[in-house]
Amino acid sequence: MPEIVIDDLSVAYRERGGEFLAVDRLTLRVGDGSIMAVVGPSGAGKSTLLAAVAGLIEPRSGRISVGGVPTRPGKVGLMPQEDLLLPWLTVLDNAALGLEFGGVPVREARERALAALQDFGLGAFAREHPSSLSGGMRQRVSFLRTALAGQDVLLLDEPFGSLDALTRAELHMWFLGLWQAYRSTVILVTHDVEEAAFLADTIALVTARPARVLKEIEVPFSRPRDLSLMGSPRLGRLKADLLGELLSGAPR
């Protein structure tokens, strides 16, 4: 499993003639098979950070390596807030799409996608179209599409953000199951400190535009984690600490 190393990374983007710094000399190391949550205020340049790790945009300076080699498109899975399923394909074909784009023959891609759909409780929907699925179900298909593509690195850009609280809690558990099975290295971008504390091994608090690392925190909870952790005082304390750090570090 690959380790992600982000070394002294700066990313700038152009807007209305000026150049703006979205990420400023950011250094992070995500251990193989672990989940790091990047938490910060909205619009903090976190999505830009993920796009750079995915190899979609060129950094101004610094290095990003995945498993010891420089990153490039097609190497890591990027999962945004919208499910981005194609309405004209069935759930099965949608789930197989990442594999197909990665060069796996159609037949084999479908077989592997069907097996994964069955393993993760979506087998009954394989022949349906995304329009007949609920938001949470669609997001699961999208997760599987990304995880299946064989990319041991998953970059999650607030994938739980648009779901209602109940669906989100359900999906958190489902996602942890998926992660246990694939053991990917994960960067989860979120502004929800509770979500970060529940899912991640380490949490990086970042400042708003440009994104700098404010503090890195080890999450002390053992795995596997279940819903009893969700309401526990331990999680409540960590959550309060995180919020305190964020509020004191980000003057407005």
Next chain:
Amino acid sequence: MRIARHGAPVLLFLLVLAAWQWLVTAFRVETWLLPSPIAIVGSVSSSAGLLGPNLVVTLEETLVGFFLSLVAGVLVAGGMHLVPRLRDAVYPWVIISQTVPIIAIAPLLVVWFGFGPASKIIVVVLFAFFPIVVNTYDGLTRVPQGLVRMARTFGASRWQVFRRIEAMWALPALMSGVRIAITYSVVGAVVGEWVGSEAGLGYLLIRASSQLETELLFADVMLLALLGLALFGLAGLAERIAVPWVREERMISK
């Protein structure tokens, strides 16, 4: 529900026909001025031998011209989308193809390409090409960038992005273009025949109107209207088969 949906147009149609029939009989309008609906229907059956072959000619010109427009339109739109330089060079010509007064150049087309179907097919293409290019190109440019980005993170090539995502996304827009283009095609064929021809419903229109055969004229116009309706209906059917997901999404978002 179903009866209400289909009942309203049928009822309106019958009312208009009845009013027409009544006006013509009550005021004793001369047949050469305005024939009654019953007389028109009678003329369709009595002149079937004349109308039938001419209908086939017009239908052929319409369909050949339409399919040429479809193929050319899709190729040009795809090329414009994939090669921005080509777009800049070609777009003005696409617009010119529509804005040039076809009535003015149609006689020249007849001089160049003769009285046969070729000149008519070119007029049809001049009418139908534009809505297909513009709709398809618009569809291609409106693909959500998130989808393209998603495909790229999976390592998709430019061609894969085009074929699997952009082309499919643009298909509903193309199908709306098709519905417009198919009705324009009928108009185009008649305009082409009007200017100079030896056969077709447009040719028959000129003959009927110069000889004051008003019943035949109306029978001809009625056939053209029905032809337009039928082709439009076929295009709608093709749309439902080609892009079923658009209908599904509409039903669900209701």
